Every structure is written in C-alpha cells, then in structure tokens.
Amino acid sequence: MKEGKLVCLGIESTAHTLGIGVVDSSGRVLANELATYRPTDSGIHPREAAQHHAHAAPEVLRRALVKSVSSADEIDVVAFASGPGLGPCLRTGATLARAIALKLGRPLASVNHGVAHIEIGKLATGFRDPVVLYVAGGNTLVTTFSEGRYRILGETLDIAAGNCLDAFGIEAGIGPMPAPEIWAAKGQKYIPMPMRVKGMDVSFSGALTRASTLLREGARVEDVALSLTEAVYSMLTEVLERAVAMTGKKEVMVVGGLARSRRLTEMVRDMVKLHGAEHRGIPDELLGDNGAMIAWTGLLMFRAGQVVSVEESHVRPRYRIDEVEVTWLGPSRS
Template sequence: HHSLIAPEKIKEALKVSGISPSEIDAVAFSSGPGMGPCLRVGATIARSLSLKLRIPLISVNHGVAHIEIGRLTTRCRDPVVLYVAGGNTLITSYKDGRYRIFGETLDIAAGNCLDVFGIKAGIGLMPNPEIKSLKGERFYYLPYKVKGMDVSFSGVLTAALRLLREGVKLEDICYSLVETVYSMLTEVTERALAFTEKKEVLIVGGLSRSRRLREMMEEMVKLHDARLQVVPHEYAGDNGAMIAWTGVLQLLSNQTISIEESRVKPRYRIDEVEVKWLN
C-alpha cells in the first residue's frame, strides 16, 4: 500500500505547497521505531529523492518527531513529556543532549490496551471505549501496575476481557479500564514532574486527544504549580509534518546521513538520538 500511493502523495505534497522539486533543500524520513516493511518503503523513497535531487538525507526518530511537533505547536520550552499512543508509552524530558526516558511501558502501550479491548468488545478503536465509559456507573477493580516509573497494561487488559466474558455491563468495564489506565499514566508523569521540578507537562501522541486524560493531568499539574500543554488534534496522530519539522531542526544542526547509513531501526529508542538543536 505504501509503495503504491507514495508517488501520488509526493505529487500532491508538491502541488499543495506550491513548490517545485528544485526548491527542496533536504529530504527527511522516519527511520523508526515502527514496523520494518513500512519504514523501508519510506526510507527507499527518501534515498531516491536524495540521489535524484542531490540533496541531504535526514534520518528522523519517530518518537522525537512527536515531541518536537508538540514543542513547536504549544511553544513549550522545557517540559516533562508524556508520549502516549497505540504503539508507544513513555515519560521523558530533555537532559544533557538527549531525551532521557524516566519511565515506559513494560509490555503493551496504553493506546494498544484500549484499542484491543474495544475490538474484542465489538465497539471498535479509541475513542469508542472512552465514549462508552461516560455512561459507566460502577467501578470494578483492575490490576494497577506501576513499578517505579514504569507501567504495565497487559494485566489490566486481561482482567477487563475477563469481566467482558463474565457478562459485566460494557459501560462499567470501559469506565473502570479508562480510569485505571489514565490514573497510572498520571501517577508516573507526576513522579517525573516532582523529580525534575519542571513547570511544564506536554502530552503528545494519538492518545493525547483523550478528554479524560487531559482532565486528570490538569488536576495533577495544578498541585505542582505547573502548566499542561497538549499537542493540537491534527498533529496528535502520526503525520508527515512532524517528520519534516524535526528534519529541519536536524538539518540546521548538520545532522544529515549518507545513503549507506540510512538503515531503518524498528526498535529505535528516543534516548539514542543526539538532540543537538537543544544544546
């Protein structure tokens, strides 16, 4: 699919932006983390454009790109970041040239937990489980797994699916699941905020669209005299703008690569990236 639509998407991007290929200064691509086959299509196209147009090639970390588009659009300066999505869950902040990870999921991501439950329950992906939770009346205990600064969602999901099989009211399960997952995320973010003594919290990633998560985080940051910022909805999910913007930052920091270095990294961690533009 990616390889089939790529040529048309490139033409569309040039048309919408109103520029010609000769005006492009560099080409950036997401090198990871993510699914290998998808990453390889993007990398192949980026290499081709770099060679054809004789312009620099830039390898961008997908997670760092989420953070940078959040910083750009909210004007955050030095936040504690909660990056929460279908495939990623971590708490990070900039320190000494890199985004340092304070905590992360030990198994599945928060978004994946909610999505899988929604599919199994027949109501579909997020935000449907959260919408259903609004009509919940009874809270059921689900495993609350916070280990230091890390979180675990597989047990929460298993317990919620067990309640579903037992015939518990769906709205009550959704309510219990959403409250438990978001409480865990809020707790570990608060620990990072207290430890760093920063005054900003930034939420990025697809799950940043959640109204209930924002409500919990708002209450938490007030206790620390801090400010909550959330990436705009249109930039919450995966998007090309975040890769392009991070590419600009890296280009200005002379962080380009050769064709030979342009391998994809399905397990590329954000703390592997040298963040020169914030030095």
C-alpha cells in the same frame, strides 16, 4: 534561496500512517498530508501496511508538494522516520525518501519517530524544556531532555497504553480507540482494576486481562470500558506526575495518538495544577503520526549538521529515543 528560509519534506511511515509533510525553518507547516491503512480485521499486517503506503505514496506526495511549494527544487532537505516501527513500513518510507533526495540532490535526515512527536509538540506549544508523556498505539513513555538526550524516565513494561485500549475495544466488539472512551462515558460503575505502577514505569497487561475476564463474566461493556480507561489514564497521569515532581520542570505536554483523549487531557490538566506546572494542548493533526513532525525534526537536525548519506540511511525498527544524540538543543535548562 527563498528569503533565507529552509524547507524540509518529511516522510512518516512507521505504522498505519503514510504521512508526508513540508515545513519551513520559521516553523510553518506548509503541508501535512496523509493516508491511513485500515486493516480489514483486527491487527495490522506489516506487509499489507507497507503495500498500502507504497500505493498511496505518489498521490500523498503530489498533494504535499502542490500545497507547499511551486517547484520541488525549493526543498532543501528530505527527512524520513527511521524508527521505531514496523520494518516493511519503515523501508517503504525510507526508499521514497532516498529516491527524492537523490533526484533533487539534497541531503537526508534520519529521524527518530518518538523524538519527532516531541519536537513538533514543542513547536506547537512553544515549550522549551517540557516533561513529556508519549502515548500511542505502540509507545508509552515519560521523557525529558537532560545531558544531550531525551532520557526515558518511565515506560511500559509490557504493552502500550493505546494497544491495551485498542485490544479491549476490539475484543468487546466496539472497535479500537476512541470507541472505548466513548463507551466509557456511558459507564455507571467503576470496577476495581489492577493498577501496576512501578516507579515511573507502568504495566497494562493485568488491567487488560481483568477487563477481558469481566467481559466474559457478562459485565456491562460500558462499565468495563469506564473502569479500564479510568485505570489506564490514572496510571499514566500518576507516572507523569512523578516525573514532574522529580524534575521540577513546569512545562508538561502529552504527545502521540492517545493524547487526543479528552479524559486523559482532563486528568493531566488537573494534575499539573498540583505542581504549579502548565499543560498545553497540541492540534490533533500534529498529535497522531504525521509527516510534518518528521519534516520539522529533520530540519532541526539538518541545521545542526546531523544528516546521513543514502548508504547510511538504514531503518531501525527498535530505535529508542534515548539513542538519539540531540545536537540541535543546548544543554538542559532545568
């Protein structure tokens, strides 16, 4: 044993990114390596992405190991993201995880990707019981811990916020995020957008349709980008605010790729002041999809005895965060 510290290797492969991270039980990120699939045209092709991950895996794994340990034997647990995500991509990561676990004779932890975003965010911020906005290309939800699970307080009723902005950027010919936000900074005029907020749920398809219509009608791309980003971020900040008001919790964090947005961060910071709450940022490399977050969550699960056998290590493309029994935390402190 290495001074009693446990070491976990985690594999992320839910979508574009193959990430392999190594984390120890003191919360130190020893390695966080990744390779990102960039589609030649607009969309992500699950099978191509999976092939990319399979291709990149040996090199990413080698880099992660070299940076973190002197021998692979030092790894105590192997974790993988079992969902939600694209089936072929998930299977690639799971296969790699099983192979490593079998080779080293170590247990496997099956990690929910969304929960991992939250847990690594808590590690980075030091927050214990935050209200969380999780916004990315494929996910948009507001959640907080209560009665043994991360409960979904609100989510998108149609497309994810990141998906909305990416789709707009691609249609406008400027490319996906962060391009829409960069162009928005040059916008001069706000054109009213449909802002659909229902309780703590949001809907972005109306705003996306309006943005497309405006583009076709010849509106300035900068103005449409400004209007769409302002509308989308206002909706997100509003539902987060509702969650803060409802729970009375004082810690607020935003996780997922879209949390890198400066404008969204600015709005959230302005919002939390109204409620005497605190927002803390998370380093970029821990915001996007990464292996360290899977490793850290896998470690927490392992310590709570939440491991799976190779036979049980299925992937779950539609794995919701509220399906996860959170055994590694005590009862809610709210």
